Amino acid sequence: MEKLLIKGGKKLKGKIRIGGAKNAAVAILPAAILSNDICCIDNLPNINDVRQLKNILLDLGAEVKQDHYSKMKIDATTINNVEALGERPRSMRASYYFLGALLGRFKKAAVSLPGGCNIGVRPIDQHIKGFEALGAKVTIEHGIVYAEADQLIGAPIFLDVVSVGATINIMLAASRAKGITTIENAAKEPHVVDVANFLNSMGADIKGAGTDVIRIKGVDQMHGSEYSVIPDQIEAGTYMLAAAATKGNVFIENVIPKHLESITAKLEEMGVQVEKYDDSIRIVGKDHLKRVNIKTQPYPGFPTDLQQPMTVLLSIADGTSIVTESIWENRFLHVDELKRMGANIKVEGRTAIIYGVKKLLGAEVKATDLRAGAAMVIAGLIAEGETLVGNLIHIDRGYEELEEKMNSLGADIRRIEV
Ligand SMILES: CC(=O)N[C@H]1[C@@H](OP(=O)(O)OP(=O)(O)OC[C@H]2O[C@@H](n3ccc(=O)[nH]c3=O)[C@H](O)[C@@H]2O)O[C@H](CO)[C@@H](O)[C@@H]1O
Numbered sequence: 001m002e003k004l005l006i007k008g009g010k011k012l013k014g015k016i017r018i019g020g021a022k023n024a025a026v027a028i029l030p031a032a033i034l035s036n037d038i039c040c041i042d043n044l045p046n047i048n049d050v051r052q053l054k055n056i057l058l059d060l061g062a063e064v065k066q067d068h069y070s071k072m073k074i075d076a077t078t079i080n081n082v083e084a085l086g087e088r089p090r091s092m093r094a095s096y097y098f099l100g101a102l103l104g105r106f107k108k109a110a111v112s113l114p115g116g117c118n119i120g121v122r123p124i125d126q127h128i129k130g131f132e133a134l135g136a137k138v139t140i141e142h143g144i145v146y147a148e149a150d151q152l153i154g155a156p157i158f159l160d161v162v163s164v165g166a167t168i169n170i171m172l173a174a175s176r177a178k179g180i181t182t183i184e185n186a187a188k189e190p191h192v193v194d195v196a197n198f199l200n201s202m203g204a205d206i207k208g209a210g211t212d213v214i215r216i217k218g219v220d221q222m223h224g225s226e227y228s229v230i231p232d233q234i235e236a237g238t239y240m241l242a243a244a245a246t247k248g249n250v251f252i253e254n255v256i257p258k259h260l261e262s263i264t265a266k267l268e269e270m271g272v273q274v275e276k277y278d279d280s281i282r283i284v285g286k287d288h289l290k291r292v293n294i295k296t297q298p299y300p301g302f303p304t305d306l307q308q309p310m311t312v313l314l315s316i317a318d319g320t321s322i323v324t325e326s327i328w329e330n331r332f333l334h335v336d337e338l339k340r341m342g343a344n345i346k347v348e349g350r351t352a353i354i355y356g357v358k359k360l361l362g363a364e365v366k367a368t369d370l371r372a373g374a375a376m377v378i379a380g381l382i383a384e385g386e387t388l389v390g391n392l393i394h395i396d397r398g399y400e401e402l403e404e405k406m407n408s409l410g411a412d413i414r415r416i417e418v
């Protein structure tokens with residue numbers, strides 16, 4: 001079993017380049033099958049979720065070429081299967097996008113219920129409600145979601161909750177429906193906009209992505225496209241937090257500062273220096289971190305995917321901070337791990353009360369999920385002594401070359417076999 005061995009106490013310094021956004025890439029790859037043509041996708045992150053999606057595309061019969069991890073050419077003309085079943089779709093969340101994409105193109109899909117991080121109940125009722133509103137019959141049997149329609153007809157859809165996955169999945173299917181679909185109470189995350197831009201580059205007619213009402217005029221055909229995925233907002237935020245936690249000085253390239261406003265604002269409130277440029281950002285850490293309160297919210301609010309790494313900073317901040325997790329009901333599993341390292345945190349339901357301590361001490365901990373993994377790595381970087389992080393399967397699903405990138409900034413992290 002592989003683990004990360006981290007020798008703490010090094011300040012991160014230097015320059016780092018952010019990769020393509022996981023949560024955009026994992027929707028754009030399935031979206032490529034909406035056309036009976038060839039798509040070339042660039043700026044893909046080097047992560048296991050992308051590798052799994054490539055395998056699913058191959059299982060469906062697509063021809064896929066990938067000379068470098070960041071570029072994939074997908075020939076969707078050869079697809080001859082509408083079923084994505086078994087361990088691959090179950091190993092990740094985003095496999096559910098094959099439902100919307102296959103339904104849009106072939107009006108039929110069968111996809112195993114997805115997996116993904118264990119951060120709370122992760123229903124797909126809003127996805128199903130959307131497909132049904134477009135005229136599909138959806139059933140779930142033996143862990144497989146079946147969706148089928150004679151034809152898809154555009155419809156108004158009001159989401160009961162702001163859901164990234166449902167918004168994107170409905171956009172995928174509705175792109176190839178007859179007539180107009182409106183999604184109200186839509187998610188506004190940068191990856192929702194990126195997927196809409198990709199679909200439009202393939203000939204879809206989508207307006208309003210990035211606002212809470214998206215209007216999709218269905219088209220009969222979509223064509224191939226060349227597209228570059230946006231930089232990863234969450235990876236960028238993770239390095240911002242790591243730089244601030246280690247009191248380092250890190251220049252982060254290939255970011256969209258607008259996407260980082262909520263995290264920038266919180267870091268500034270904590271006394272960290274953040275310099276913003278056109279497509280880069282510099283973090284200059286300070287000796288003392290001030291306490292702040294955090295409430296996770298849909299974009300443009302503070303992203304839930306950065307709540308866990310942020311908890312680590314607050315665990316060594318001056319005073320008491322309160323973190324409220326309003327998206328997922330079980331995203332504090334990392335707290336018990338942080339406590340092993342000396343953090344003083346009390347969780348009450350969806351709230352964590354964090355009493356800042358002077359220092360963390362290295363310990364053996366595990367990544368309970370993807371962003372908890374990043375949190376443990378940051379904790380290891382600032383802890384006194386050695387930290388051993390296990391359960392790397394989660395980190396590898398969504399962080400591109402985490403230890404290599406951290407080490408290029410002066411961290412001391414080794415992947416070891418235990
Ligand atoms: C692959 C991907 O992009 N994953 C992200 C996506 O997950 P995902 O798309 O799964 O998250 P959603 O935005 O759908 O979920 C938000 C909330 O809506 C609820 N809900 C969702 C769908 C549904 O049909 N019914 C329902 O009740 C969920 O339980 C949750 O409380 O957005 C989350 C919120 O920003 C992020 O944490 C994940 O990193």
Ligand SMILES: C=C(OP(=O)(O)O)C(=O)O
Nearest residue numbers: 093094116117305370371
């Ligand atoms: C929760 C996440 O991922 P997923 O939805 O793929 O489980 C995440 O990216 O933080």
